[in-house]
Amino acid sequence: MTTLPSISLTAQAFEPGALLTTFCAGRDETGAVASFVGLARAERGQATALELEAYPGFTDAAIAAFAEEAKARFALQDYRIVHRIGRIAPGEAIVFVATAAGHRRAAFEACDFLMDYLKSRAPFWKKEHGPDGERWIEPTARDRTDAERWD
Amino acid sequence: MARVLLFGRLADQAGWRDRTVEAGSIADLRRTLADGDAALGEALAGPGVQVAVDKAIVRGEAVLAAGTEVAFLPPMSGG
Numbered sequence: 001m002t003t004l005p006s007i008s009l010t011a012q013a014f015e016p017g018a019l020l021t022t023f024c025a026g027r028d029e030t031g032a033v034a035s036f037v038g039l040a041r042a043e044r045g046q047a048t049a050l051e052l053e054a055y056p057g058f059t060d061a062a063i064a065a066f067a068e069e070a071k072a073r074f075a076l077q078d079y080r081i082v083h084r085i086g087r088i089a090p091g092e093a094i095v096f097v098a099t100a101a102g103h104r105r106a107a108f109e110a111c112d113f114l115m116d117y118l119k120s121r122a123p124f125w126k127k128e129h130g131p132d133g134e135r136w137i138e139p140t141a142r143d144r145t146d147a148e149r150w151d
Numbered sequence: 152m153a154r155v156l157l158f159g160r161l162a163d164q165a166g167w168r169d170r171t172v173e174a175g176s177i178a179d180l181r182r183t184l185a186d187g188d189a190a191l192g193e194a195l196a197g198p199g200v201q202v203a204v205d206k207a208i209v210r211g212e213a214v215l216a217a218g219t220e221v222a223f224l225p226p227m228s229g230g
Contacts, residue, residue: 125159
């Protein structure tokens with residue numbers, strides 16, 4: 001069995017279904033896989049594209065450190081995180097998270113926990129392109145309170 | 152010589168994102184960058200801007216050896 005990477009940052013569009021199929025394959029002691037897919041919103045024409053910048057070697061290391069913490073906290077068997085970088089069109093997948101555990105509660109909660117981190121604290125820089133130009137986006141108050149639920 | 156990386160709005164403001172700069176310390180590097188571009192020097196010292204040396208966050212001073220990578224990171228937005 002080949003070992004698949006747990007975390008990938010990619011400038012290429014990805015197919016979430018294929019990632020989930022691969023993640024679920026060959027598990028006879030897992031019991032529960034939870035997954036989440038985040039898509040880029042058009043904001044009724046206000047967002048023509050999203051641009052995400054990462055610092056390779058820093059961003060993936062920060063995500064890995066956090067994900068290993070989540071793995072221990074929720075007793076996960078395994079996880080998979082794929083995050084787009086670069087220019088993303090509305091409707092395209094930005095992020096895929098899957099978690100595997102013995103039972104569903106841990107899988108659901110760990111997936112939620114990882115997403116709150118990725119949305120609010122992961123080292124990305126996000127720019128929204130729209131009809132009136134472009135602007136850098138900082139985390140919303142809602143993103144921060146979502147992440148603080150777990151502190 | 153340090154390899155300097157800028158991210159997010161800092162790179163847009165400076166008009167570059169990767170440059171080699173002669174500097175022996177972070178303070179030295181900040182001075183050199185501010186001498187060339189005062190507005191950038193101010194932005195690099197602005198609230199929420201973090202510094203990473205060889206991909207680890209550094210608060211305060213650090214000695215820069217040849218080939219050290221220094222990144223200026225504006226507030227992170229999450230994905």
